Amino acid sequence: MQEKGTISIHTENIFPIIKKFLYSDNEIFLRELVSNAVDATQKIKRLSSLGQYNGELGELQVEVAFDEAAKTITISDNGLGMTADEIKKYINQIAFSGATEFMEKFKEAKDANEIIGRFGLGFYSAFMVADKVEINTLSYQEGAEPARWTCDGSTEFEISEGSRTTRGTDIILYVNKDSEEFVDKQKLQGILDKYAKFLPVPIKFGERTDSVPDGEDEEGKPKYMQVVSDNIINETTPIWTKSPSELKDEDYLQFYKELYPFSEDPLFWIHLNVDYPFNLTGVLYFPKVKNDFDFQRNKIKLFSRQVFITDEVKDIVPEFLMLLHGVIDSPDIPLNVSRSFLQADSNVKKINTYITKKVADKLSEIFKADRKAYEEKWSDIGLFVKYGYVSDEKFAEKAKDFVLLTNTVKENYTLTEYKEKVEAVQTDKDGQLVYIYTNEPEKQDSFIQSATKKGYDVLVMNSPIDNHFVGHLEQKLEKTSLKRVDADVADKLIKKDDAPATVLTDEQVTQVKAVFEKAITKPGFKVELESLNPEELPVTVTMDEFMRRMKEMAQMGGGMGFYGNMPDSYKVVVNGNHKLINRILETGDEAAQSQLAKQAFDLALLSQGLLTGAELTEFVNRSVSLI
Numbered sequence: 062m063q064e065k066g067t068i069s070i071h072t073e074n075i076f077p078i079i080k081k082f083l084y085s086d087n088e089i090f091l092r093e094l095v096s097n098a099v100d101a102t103q104k105i106k107r108l109s110s111l112g113q114y115n116g117e118l119g120e121l122q123v124e125v126a127f128d129e130a131a132k133t134i135t136i137s138d139n140g141l142g143m144t145a146d147e148i149k150k151y152i153n154q155i156a157f158s159g160a161t162e163f164m165e166k167f168k169e170a171k172d173a174n175e176i177i178g179r180f181g182l183g184f185y186s187a188f189m190v191a192d193k194v195e196i197n198t199l200s201y202q203e204g205a206e207p208a209r210w211t212c213d214g215s216t217e218f219e220i221s222e223g224s225r226t227t228r229g230t231d232i233i234l235y236v237n238k239d240s241e242e243f244v245d246k247q248k249l250q251g252i253l254d255k256y257a258k259f260l261p262v263p264i265k266f267g268e269r270t271d272s273v274p275d276g277e278d279e280e281g282k283p284k285y286m287q288v289v290s291d292n293i294i295n296e297t298t299p300i301w302t303k304s305p306s307e308l309k310d311e312d313y314l315q316f317y318k319e320l321y322p323f324s325e326d327p328l329f330w331i332h333l334n335v336d337y338p339f340n341l342t343g344v345l346y347f348p349k350v351k352n353d354f355d356f357q358r359n360k361i362k363l364f365s366r367q368v369f370i371t372d373e374v375k376d377i378v379p380e381f382l383m384l385l386h387g388v389i390d391s392p393d394i395p396l397n398v399s400r401s402f403l404q405a406d407s408n409v410k411k412i413n414t415y416i417t418k419k420v421a422d423k424l425s426e427i428f429k430a431d432r433k434a435y436e437e438k439w440s441d442i443g444l445f446v447k448y449g450y451v452s453d454e455k456f457a458e459k460a461k462d463f464v465l466l467t468n469t470v471k472e473n474y475t476l477t478e479y480k481e482k483v484e485a486v487q488t489d490k491d492g493q494l495v496y497i498y499t500n501e502p503e504k505q506d507s508f509i510q511s512a513t514k515k516g517y518d519v520l521v522m523n524s525p526i527d528n529h530f531v532g533h534l535e536q537k538l539e540k541t542s543l544k545r546v547d548a549d550v551a552d553k554l555i556k557k558d559d560a561p562a563t564v565l566t567d568e569q570v571t572q573v574k575a576v577f578e579k580a581i582t583k584p585g586f587k588v589e590l591e592s593l594n595p596e597e598l599p600v601t602v603t604m605d606e607f608m609r610r611m612k613e614m615a616q617m618g619g620g621m622g623f624y625g626n627m628p629d630s631y632k633v634v635v636n637g638n639h640k641l642i643n644r645i646l647e648t649g650d651e652a653a654q655s656q657l658a659k660q661a662f663d664l665a666l667l668s669q670g671l672l673t674g675a676e677l678t679e680f681v682n683r684s685v686s687l688i
């Protein structure tokens with residue numbers, strides 16, 4: 062049997078194109094060939110179970126080997142093999158029906174994945190690294206003759222008699238000069254670890270030597286012996302292929318350790334398992350995260366029938382869950398198409414929705430079953446939940462029942478609970494609820510204390526997402542606004558009718574205001590006299606909530622450029638009812654008045670960490686002279 066022919070591609074020569082355009086990703090040739098080999102073993106198993114093959118199945122296995130001297134890499138399987146006719150059918154008349162279509166499309170393709178899968182070119186990816194490829198195969202069919210196919214990367218191929226005596230296929234790559242790096246143990250091991258670690262059939266790659274205990278020597282010391290065995294690089298039944306009922310917590314934790322050897326134990330996990338309307342299995346872990354937003358991304362691995370595809374799961378996993386870890390395996394995700402196509406794919410959308418729902422259900426379940434455990438995890442999961450709450454409507458709908466608000470004394474409340482807690486005290490004269498929060502409890506301590514003294518509760522909002530979270534709460538909660546604790550003096554944070562009456566006459570107000578305006582020369586500070594509780598500080602420096610938020614948005618590039626360009630402006634609230642004001646009025650001496658005003662102002666700045674440099678020195682000197 063000897064035959065020559067032309068591979069039916071209607072273009073001159075496709076291989077230079079494959080090589081040129083797919084260069085960056087060329088390691089995937091191994092993924093493609095090993096997957097084909099695995100498929101071949103799965104097919105024979107199936108034929109056997111259907112009674113269409115009655116021979117011995119044997120131990121199904123795939124082997125990857127290399128020969129440094131000959132510069133070859135061989136992928137062998139004991140799958141179903143091919144007859145010469147099948148080679149002609151499956152290999153020569155390349156699976157992609159329209160080579161013309163390919164020629165048009167490859168121009169837009171950005172990476173090898175896109176071309177290879179889309180056009181059924183898996184086998185041909187071999188030519189990314191090889192000058193010549195040989196197939197040596199024997200079909201399972203009774204009376205089949207072994208066949209050999211060779212092709213040197215032109216459109217010419219040759220079929221002759223093969224040499225295999227047992228069922229299966231060897232694919233031999235004669236590696237080209239530019240790709241010799243692949244004929245290397247470390248390199249191949251690395252690629253196999255990446256793509257083939259969880260394939261369903263054992264993949265052998267060379268041998269391994271282990272030291273195993275072998276009794277004791279004459280002196281009673283333990284003896285070891287060297288045992289050589291096949292080096293099987295994969296785990297054929299990773300946990301996501303099993304049923305949750307077969308698994309214990311330890312199994313999930315151990316698998317996590319295997320995937321992320323240097324990470325702390327995860328908080329909890331979700332086992333995904335659906336087969337309708339799409340097929341998806343997987344395990345998602347909630348890692349311990351605090352503030353490292355980007356650092357933890359791209360930790361979810363995407364598989365298709367246990368073949369690793371990518372760790373870029375954007376679009377498949379909702380944005381706010383990108384911080385999760387774990388694996389997703391779905392044959393229904395179109396893995397080899399461009400991003401824009403992926404976004405529009407209806408399966409991808411359904412998968413996205415499903416994952417969101419599963420995560421919300423899990424959180425709700427833990428919350429209901431064990432509130433205490435949930436609260437303990439809140440500092441880690443709060444970030445996800447809030448992120449989801451602000452970015453995903455469907456999730457927010459469920460999360461409204463288990464998103465927690467934490468106050469300065471570390472109590473946690475659900476949204477409903479919190480409303481009930483503060484409603485009586487923190488409703489203003491117009492019936493608007495006012496939630497008070499701090500983003501820097503240390504720095505805003507004096508404000509927090511003043512607010513607490515008035516019976517107000519102060520929430521802590523100091524995670525990176527809280528800026529958005531605060532905005533969203535205001536949108537979602539009825540008749541509720543949020544104010545940062547330093548947005549105003551405590552008496553004015555929540556406008557009530559019972560403001561203390563002023564003890565000063567109009568004339569005195571003008572007089573005191575003039576003293577302060579003269580004493581405070583710092584730009585951007587505007588003096589205002591207010592009648593506050595005599596217990597409150599004589600002077601408080603505040604920044605308006607609205608103004609501050611606009612500036613913060615401008616800083617984050619939120620399009621509030623106008624506010625961003627405005628200088629910082631603060632309000633200097635002078636408490637007209639404080640006894641210091643009496644002293645100022647009683648002192649006729651202008652210098653003494655100015656000194657008192659300055660001192661009170663500096664104290665206000667000091668309590669907010671706004672007093673620095675020369676101003677701080679001046680304050681210290683003045684204080685010394687006063688004592």
Ligand SMILES: Nc1ncnc2c1ncn2[C@@H]1O[C@H](COP(=O)(O)OP(=O)(O)OP(=O)(O)O)[C@@H](O)[C@H]1O
Nearest residue numbers: 097098101142151156177178181182183184185230
């Ligand atoms: N090791 C093998 N044993 C038996 N048949 C094989 C083997 N490798 C390839 N084939 C046959 O050649 C065909 C073409 O393989 P190729 O990898 O190009 O495309 P595919 O596997 O159909 O699609 P994909 O692009 O997803 O890999 C396969 O469908 C299969 O019938």
